[in-house]
Amino acid sequence: MYFSKLFVPTVKEDPSDAELISHKLMVRSGMIKKTAAGIYSWLPLGLKVLKKVEEIVRKNLNNFDAEEILMPMVQPAELWKESGRYGEYGKELLKFDDRSNRGFVLGPTHEEIICEIFRSHPKSYKDLPVNLYQIQTKFRDEIRPRFGVMRSREFLMKDAYSFDIDEKGLVKSYGKMKDAYISIFDEIGLDYRIVKADSGNIGGDISEEFHILADSGEDLIAVSDSSDYAANVEVLSYDKDPSELEGKKSPDGKGKLKIKRGIEVGHIFQLGQKYSQAMNVGVKDMDGNSIHPFMGCYGIGVSRIVAAAIEQNHDDRGIQWPDKITPFGVNIICLDPESDEIMKVCSEIYSILQKSGFDPLLDDRDIRAGIKFKEHELLGIPYSIIIGPNNFKNTKLEFGIRAQNEKIDIKLDDIKKYLGEKYD
């Protein structure tokens, strides 16, 4: 993409209504625009990142045998009354009537719908396990939305639901999803922990959360300093002061606990039969008896991951995107777009990189060099190739690495090789 054709409304000053660094940077880099409290529009740059995260999630789930579907955001109140959550879920559930006064809700989660879909097609144990997921906009009327897309009312979520004939199958499906999550978060490239969690209002027995570590995280998690043990302090401290946990022996017997802050970006649950019972979902077992299948549900906050990635990867100049979710792979900064010969080299490099799949951006705008450098740092594209009159004469270029704020001279012919190494 040529920068001159992009709609990226950058802003020099921090927005007055943002507190968190990721929120400030997302607004300043023109990724998002607030439409109402906790409700955001995604602009081209932000949407590109969101789509990349979404695609990593989709690809890995497909690899682990989950099937994608798309359920409605508007759901009949009837189904929520049937599960008992219509009254129970609380004010987060946005309720409204259609023109004929039929009650509806805006879906904050989809257990009711998935059960309704599943039960309307008679199944036997032979058809299980089934694992269905969707990536969809959710709405939760949060008491207090805050921090930009980190805790918004409308947000993009991946939610998956598994059905098994028995507990043993559920444990297996759950384990498989956990493995899928591990490959997702490994691929995205953020520092995260899997923590034991309180299953909260969704219900069920066993649940684990995936947390991206960041000082601004809203959750406190206790991690062992010498094993991979980690737990949300909610499940450890009861009424005690979380700081008392610091330095205590880890419950798994290995090492001592340290308190860290995390951003919850994934949550996996073994629901058991809670919803299949409430929603009267039946499956025939080997003896021909109808039983309620064992369900699991698995969420990932796709839009929240974008904000969390910035919380974990920024400096005082702007964002530093991880390679896998950057809006552009490399920024070719042309310092003299008026010069035909310099632009020619730039566009040649551009098309080579594009063909090689590096998703290049070419800053061809006729503006001062300083602005291009500042905006490049703000936008956080991991690599830059700087081509201007000075280095052009020597048939040399500068290669910039955003994470290190460092530039090195390289030969034109070596660019592809250098980027190739970086990407592999």
Add this chain to the structure above:
RNA sequence: CGGGGCAUAGCGCAGUCUGGUAGCGCACCUGGUUUGGGACCAGGUGGUCGCAGGUUCAAAUCCUGCUGCCCCGACCA
């Protein structure tokens, strides 16, 4: 929902206490000089001062009500 704060040009703000014809910076447009780190000079565009009522000769400013937004708390996949 309790406590606190804010609302004036696209963005960030001053002006409000003490009422008197709305201002600054950035951005944007013109021209010129510049041109490897958010340039400079000159000129210019842009506002029913959140909304509705009230007080007054006169309201951004005082009074009443409402709405929106932010922060702290409770709550939360």
